Amino acid sequence: MVVEIGEIALRDSGRLVLLVCRLGAEIDAAVGRSRKRAVRTRCMVRPVGVAARSCGGCRMPKLAAGAFGAGAPGRRRDGCRVAAVRVGAGAARLGHALSHAAASGSDAGRGGDGGIGAWTRSNGWSEVDGKMRCPFCLNDVVSFLEEKDASGRPVLVCPDATCREAGVPLLYVQEYDQYHSIPFSIVGLRGHGKSVFVSSLFHEFERLGERWQNFYSGPLDEESMREIRQRLVDLAGGKLPEATRSVFPRAHVMRLDSIPRVGGCHLMMFDTSGEAFRDVNGIMAYGRYVRRSPSVVWLISLEDLNAPEELNDFLTVYLQALAEMSAQPSKQELVVVLTKGDLLLKSEKLPPLPESAQQFLLEHELDPRGDSWLRLETVSDDLREFLARSGYHQFVNRAVKAFAAVRFSVISAQGTADSGGSLEVGLMPRGVLAPLFWLWRSLAPPVWVDTPDGKQLFFSLEEALRDSPPGSTIQLNETTYHLQGQLQIRHSIKLQGRGIRKTMIVGRAEGYDLAFGCQGGRFEATDIQFRHEGSNPADVLRIVRGEAVLKRCGFSGGIAFPDKNGTGDGLILARDVSAVIHECEFLDNQGCGVSIRDRVRARIEGCQARGNQGSGIHCTSSEKCLITRNVCNGNRAHGIRASESTSVQLEANICQKNQRSGISCADNSAPLAHANDCQENGLSGIQVKNDAKPVLDENRCQDNQASGIAYSDAGAGVAHKNLCTGNAHCGIALADIASPELRENSCQKNGQHGLSYVANAAGIAQRNQCSMNGGCGIQVEGQAAPACEDNVCHRNQSHGLFVAASVGKLRLRNNDCRENRGEQSRDLRKRGWFG
DSSP: EEEEEEEEEOOOOGHHHHHHHHHHHHHHHHHHHHHHOOOOOOOOOOBOOOEEETTTTTTEEOOOOOTTTOOTTTTTTEEEEEEEEEEEEGGHHHHHHHHHHHHHHTTTTTTTTTTOOEETTSSOOOOOOOOOEEETTTOOEEEEEEEEOOSEEEEEEEOTTTTOOOOOHHHHHTGGGGEEEEEEEEEOOOTSSHHHHHHHHHHHHHHHHTTTOOOOEESOOOOOOOHHHHHHHHHHTTTOOOOOSSSSOOEEEEEEETTTTTEEEEEEEEEOOGGSSSSSSHHHHHGGGGOOSSSSEEEGGGGGGHHHHHHHHHHHHHHHHHHHOOOOOOGOEEEEEEEEHHHHOOOOOOOOOOOOHHHHHHHHOTTTTHHHHHHHHHHOOOOOHHEEEEHHHHHHHHHHHHHHHEEEEESSSSOOOOTEEEEEEEOBBBSHHHHHHHHHHSSOOOOEEEEEEEEEEEEEEHHHHHHOTTTEEEESOOOOOSSSSOEEESSOOOEHHHHHHHHEEEEEEEEEEEEEEEEEEEEEEOOOOEEESSSOOOOOOEEEEEEEEEOOEEEOOBBBTTTTTOOSSSSSEEEEEEEEESOOEEESOOSOOOEEOOOEEEEEEEEEEEEEEEEEEOOOOSSEEEEEEEEEEESSSSSSEEEEEETOOEOOOOOEEEESSSSSTTOOOOOOSSSSSEOOOOOOOOOTTOOOOEEESSSSEOOOSSSSEEEOOOOEEESSSSSSOOOOSSSSEEEETTTOOEESSESSSSOOOOOOOOOTTTOOOOOOOESSSSSSSEEEOOOOOOEESSSSEESSOOOOEEEEOOOOOOOSSSOEEOOOOSSSEOSSSSSSSOO
């Protein structure tokens, strides 16, 4: 093959890499045609005096970062001098195309229409629709640029200026949303088993389909496929891989599909020579992939270390390199893998391996569905102590402090000794999946489940809730779990979080996010925040059957259904449910904080309902319910509402600063309200309307914008020993045909009257104390006809007792009216009498 070298001027430095890649493709095609067979050509094209790096698309040298900066070697006023390679008969065409592109900035040689577009995860030319991780530089990018090679085939290029790597697999981009993207960054010193480990891992992938149903693995591009296949062929023949070269590594992208519990993932496997990790310069030049790796896997052969100080020095170099690359180890997880486990089992310079590690090397098969996660954690804890006892305590302690998490494992990639680079017997890898299991652990917040058969790990809350046996306890971490859609739970389960501000379950579905219903079943949730996000109308949690116990949980973000009479409640208890809700929060829902309906038996205790568009708590249940010691503050409707035919007991609640009433009793309800504190509400402290007949006992209604207690419609019942003070209108106001019994209430310092009867209100007012009010102690107007007996009306700003001329016959007896600024008793009727 004849190669001619010439010079061209290249003004646009950004085009150099792409032009060089296309040139290599043209050469490959030309040489392949001339020899009628596939030929791999390595094209040496670079600016004079500039160091080269490997280019992703054609494996040719690529310009080092900053090569065209000010003062770069070989830079001339008219551009850089580039050595162009020409091959045989294609020399004139190739040389002309490259020279023309360099001089004019045209798109010659691009093939097809020559255009540059953004290839997004939607598999088309479009605007920004999300970000993807470049498999080479690990940066998040909006899209990849598409170029065309000489044959018109698409080549995807990373748009990041620090990368510009070509050859991103099309399958990686097209199906990006279906697979987790996992950098598999392997770090280790020369001779510590990295290359053998990678080959053994490929070997293990080939066998996993026999154990894991529907599992398969495979590379996403032809080049990786050929290299992996050759490694497997060599292993089958007993030949071990050679040590990795010190070149900047290009990731092999492997697809793993149908992994139990995990799903699918794309592994971006980085492996470079151990020599690169001897010093900071080596890492900066050949191991920069660790900068953006969320986890790194260190392969360490203790048998090949002369002293623990070597491992300490290794850590120092690595941490310094991260610092110089502005990376933070505190955001990176470290997986320390002790290699050559078969040698460690018979080591003479180290203590015996922990029993758990020895057992793991014997029974090494792992399955995400079983107890493998617990086994790995036990091995990790034991190996940490083993290393500390073996003189590696400095390394262990420093690593644990520096990294977000440190895991330890042991493997034997060969499983047996080799002789001169060849295996004496067949490959028998032990535990090589363990590092990958730790990487899978970082994919999503782990969901630990305590089942009757032991502890299991899931990576999806939906899967854990669906597949856990009845009676299981799901342990949630300090993180946010995002639901993919509506989630129904139809068996007994317990959810255990880490705190209402630490563990969150977030949904975006329409209708509801989470629902439980199981006849005879039990749903428990503790220390969890349930939140709805997005624009879909939905309730946050619905419980419709069975038993429920919720402690220290939060419910927020419910969105009402404007056209479907939907509620947008934080929590709905409906149908046949028995529930205990303790110290929970119901915040900022467009409906009510909590709604108790149908035949529910519930105890709502020590909760807070704030900022809801409906009422804080709304009860319509026909069964016995207790709502006690709750704080309902700042809701747009009422603090607590009792309606329909409920006889709920309301005790010692604080209902404050709600836009309507503190407590509302409506419809045919007959609640018992005892010792509640209703303050500073937009209307009355307690409202009684329709045909409600509550028993109001020893409540305090203070500083409300209307009255302390307001009866309207046909409201009735009993009000006993309530304190109504400082309200803008009356202490107790009665209108329409309301006819309650008012006994021993204290109505003081209200803006208008102590007791006010208007319209056709009636009932009994007995032994009430009405003093220091801005109007009368007791006022009777319209056609009201109450019986007022033994009441005390002292020091009011107007009359002690006032009866309008329109009032008919009524009974007034033994009322004590003294020290009022108006008349003590004033009756404007022409007839009638005062007792």
